[in-house]
Amino acid sequence: MAATPPATADAPQVQRPVAYEKGTPLSAILPPLIFGTATFNHQYNDDPYALDTTGLVSDAxxxxxxxxxxxxxxxxxETLLGAALATPFVRTTFPRSSYFILTKVGRIAEAHFDYSPAWVAQSIARSLARLHTSYxxxxYCHDVEFVSPAAVLGAVRELRRIRDEEGTLRYVxxxxxxxxxxxxxxxxxxxxxxxxxxxxxxxxxxxxxxxALAGPKGIQRLRNAGVDVVPNASPLGMGLLRRQGVPVGALGDFHPASRALRQAVRQASDFCDAHGEKLEVIAIRYALETWLARGASVGSRGDPASGVPWQQESNEAVGGTKLGVSVIGVSRAPELEKTMLVWRSILDGLEGGRETAIRAGRWSRAYEWAQNRKRAVQILSEGVQEVLGEWVGYTWESPPEEKGSKGEKEKEGGQGRVEAPWPTPDASPEPEVSIPLR
Incomplete structure (x- = not known):
């Protein structure tokens, strides 16, 4: 271990606010790692109220x-997250100005959408109350492919009106x-x-x-449209890239992947097993680590999550460039701990990683380890893609043509119902993943 003592004390410290003022680009302040709380949901856990969501949010x-x-x-x-953020410990140690809350409007239920201005305003007011916050x-307008472009445009206009006139939201x-x-x-x-x-x-x-998100139809087109930040969510492809296959819960088998694609993923999992790895571990690390660079042009310079208790770290400590933003969810403390260890290792491999590790009192060869791990993951990732073959780059229809109810979606204001589409990963989040401590 490095002889240098840790840079910060292992005790609670009041955290600094985000350097926000009106006009600040989101890409200047959004952290590159976002905790997705879709896991606080009956569709993923039998009883989300039984989860230690308060402890999980505090640990995060x-x-x-x-x-x-x-x-x-x-x-x-929203209710569980709001309660966790409202505890005395969080309120005292983590002022509201020190973290971000991202939520959505428009999708009410699996087959019920309402993008009307009246509902958007009502939804915002309800989210503010549930999350115990003033802003x-x-x-986001949620799952925009299920409503008409006119409905989306109307909802965006209403969100911006609320932003400008009421000040209860900042970015749209x-x-x-x-x-x-x-x-x-x-x-x-x-x-x-x-x-x-x-x-x-x-x-x-x-x-x-x-x-595909890294290609010309993804971030290049979005950048041309002036989009500032493009977060990448669901690194397991709605639970597809797992050894045990797609998750099947109370809603049944929702996943749109064909039997042939699932079989190819199973073969890829066998390939990883043969090399002493789990497919989901390789998939998560590959997506998180690679997107930091591939998504940098639509990324952010916000402070990265250090993974070390009470150690605050600036973007400059990991190279100073924009980093691609990822969203990943967990529902239990061991998952969070292991995810943060992997994330910390990824950050150690960035520019300045060796010096940062030494200053923080961690292993002086953490950078070297991270680089070697990155190479190993890259090699296995290429092997997985060889096994997947023709399925690499495949995307499914959303909504499925046979399930879409065009007439309902085209109602004024985006109100109405569509025949039940499959749940998105928002509704059926990533399954629990056991990530090795390495």
């Missing part, structure tokens, strides 16, 4: 996580799966309003199986 904050993603569509997620940092974005829809809507918003979206969140589009 303690280890440097400064952003939480939620939605009214995630069952009790929301980022608000959209989320969804099909990159062509996300790109066309980003262009529409810029063309019709003269102001680009602050953020566009995509899921399952930068994984071991599908890297």
């Amino acid at each position: 904050l303690t280890h440097g996580i400064r952003a939480f993603d939620t939605s009214p569509y995630y069952g009790p997620s 929301l940092d980022v608000v 974005g959209i989320s969804g799966y099909p990159l062509d829809v996300l790109g066309s809507l980003a262009e529409l918003v810029l063309r019709e309003t003269g102001e680009p979206l602050d953020a566009v969140m995509s899921y399952a589009n930068f994984t071991l199986q599908n890297e």
Whole structure:
């Protein structure tokens, strides 16, 4: 171990506020790692109220996580997150100005959407109450492919009205799966309003199986539309890239992957097993680590999560450049601990990683270890992609053509119901993953 003593004390310290003022680009302050709380949901856990969500959120904050993603569509997620953020410990140690809350509007239930201005305003007011906050940092229009472009444009306008007149939200974005829809809507918003979206969140589009988000139809098109930040969510492809296969819960088998694709993933998992690794471990590390660089042009210079209790770290400590932003969810303390160890190792491999590790009192060869681990993951990732073969780059339809109810989606204001689409990873989050301590 390095002889240098730790840079900070192992005791609670009041955390510094984010350097925000009106006009600050989201890319200047958003952390590169966001805690997704879709796991605080009946569709993932039998009883989310039985989870230690308060302890989990406190631990996440303690280890440097400064952003939480939620939605009214995630069952009790907003309520549970709000309660965790309202404890005396969090309020005293982590002022509201020291972390981000990202939530959504528009998707009410699996097959019920309402993008009308009246509902958007009502949804914002409800989220503020549930989350015990006077403002929301980022608000997305949720799963935009299920409603009309006119409805999305109207919702964006209403969110910006609330931002400008009421000041209860700061940044506006959209989320969804099909990159062509996300790109066309980003262009529409810029063309019709003269102001680009602050953020566009995509899921399952930068994984071991599908890297389309990094291509010209992804971040290049979104950048051309002026989008500031593009977070990458669902590094396991809605739970596809797991040894045990796609998750099947109370809602049944929701995943759109074909039997042939699932079989190819099973073969890829066998390949990883033969080399002493788990497919999900390789998939998560590959997506997180690779997106830091590939997504940098639509990333952020916000403070990274150090993974070390009470150690605050600036973006300059890990190279000073923008880092691609990722969203990953956990539901139990061991998952969080292991995820943060992996994340810390990834940060150790960035520019200045060796010096940072020494200053923090960690192993002086942490940078070397991280670089070697990165190479090993890259080699196995290439092997996985060889096994997947023709399925690399494959995307599914969203919504499925046979399930879409176009007439309902085209109602004025985006109100109405569609025939039940499959749940997105927001509704059926990533399964629990056991990540080795390495």
